[in-house]
Amino acid sequence: MVWVPLWIARRWGITFTWPRDGIEIILLVAGIFAVVIGLTLFFASLRRFAAKGQGTLAPWDPPRHLVVVGPYRYVRNPMISGVTFVALGEALILRSWPHVLWALAFLANNFVWIPLYEEPRLERSFGDEYRTYRRHVRRFLPRLRPWNPAGEAP
16 A cells, blocks of 8 residues: 555656646545555455454464454455555556556456465364355445344344
8 A cells, every 4th residue: 555556656656736627536536545545445454354353464373253344344354445445546546557457467466366375274274154144245245234143134
């Protein structure tokens, strides 16, 4: 969310400029909105990851419990969704095609990484609990209503 976009901006000589017309104002506002959504989603997910999962993002300290609360009730990978929103927001704010390509590359990488590495690891760690969760909550496309593992009304 920080280092790669900074490198791209420096590499391509991209700097923020104030909008000059209505289209650029719309892009700026949409970009700010996307960054706010992305950061909110990322930090809400991270907080629950630490509190409910009792672990971190670090591979040497993974969560000890499967997290299925908060944003995880809508989508299985809310942190990735959050980072993608931030990356797209940065691209819109800077009106930068290289940043759009970075956001798409980040998302494409996760379309491969998550099913090939992360999901099998979660299945080994959490077994049937994860398989049930996976059946009810999609990988990237959020549900309209939150999934309730207990089956009660939310």
